[in-house]
Amino acid sequence: MAGQLFGYARVSTTDQDVSIQEAALKAAGCAIVRAEKRTGTTTEGRVELRNLIDFTRAGDTIVVTRIDRLARSIGDLAAIVKELESRQVSLKATEQPIDTSTAAGRAFLQMLGVFAEFETAIRRERQLEGIEQAKSLGVYKGRKPSIDPGRVKRLVAEGKGASEISRILGIGRASVYRLMRP
Template sequence: MTIYGYARVSTTDQDLTIQEQTLAAAGCTVIRSEKVSGSSTSGRKELQTLLAFLQRGDVLVVTRIDRLARSIADLQTIMMELKAKGAALRCTEQPVDTSTAAGKAFLDMLGVFAEFETNLRRERQMEGIAKAKADGRYKGRKPTARNQATEVQALMEQGMSATEIASRLGISRASVYRCKDAAEPA
């Protein structure tokens, strides 16, 4: 039996040290860490590596469920994979141990709350953006160079170089060339 630890934070400016120390204190002999959003399991290479290595009798340990998954669907997918391999999940800060019925039930409840929290955060963000737009403080994303293709073409016809056009329009030279290529007939 091997005890694996998984630590995750969402952004590169966050620190993994406390999670890693907690996992080591919980007896994890292998700890994998990553700095990536937990809103999906895609792109989480360290988690995928751990899931690939787990075998019957192994235990995956996380500090909290939200470090593992932020949606019920992702949590259920991970749990099905653990169950198929005969591995268990434990949390250091929550009473989750999927080798017990109570632990499984608590895990399901925590998953519901993690997804609820994510949805609330998304709603608050959308409300904030709507308010900022109403107040005139939010203009949205700057227009892409594709929106300036006509202007790029006109400046090229005037004999300006790609560097001059990029500087004038505040776009990259690569964008100038993309606009040029898009304007040329196939």
């Protein structure tokens, strides 16, 4: 008996739309498509992906439109593929020649994973370069402080403890303790 096809769609931000991916996955024969709006740089917090993997059985296939919808790091991609292989579940991509049930598909998957990780690293480097340049021009000053150290010190002087100060100001106790240090 042939397994079932399950689709997984993902976008990184809430202002992006998964409908194009969902339509492509349904056109590829996926009766069930799980979608979420989460970053691809980690698998943490990706509930729909976890549910989908847990739901699959030997002989099933998880289908994505592109491999970067599944993972952006080679480590995460390798862990996902290893788990799928241990469950005897295949992985396919509709827009790339990836099918882990074949040797060529596995090789292509590994190459794409390397490029996805490289792309993420380059993007991060460019972002940091841009921030440094903006700082040097005085344009970027970072986030404004959300805690008034003077107010914390006044509350300490009034004899209030860290727990009470954190409750009054709506901040974490660790932040209060950090500001209380000499």
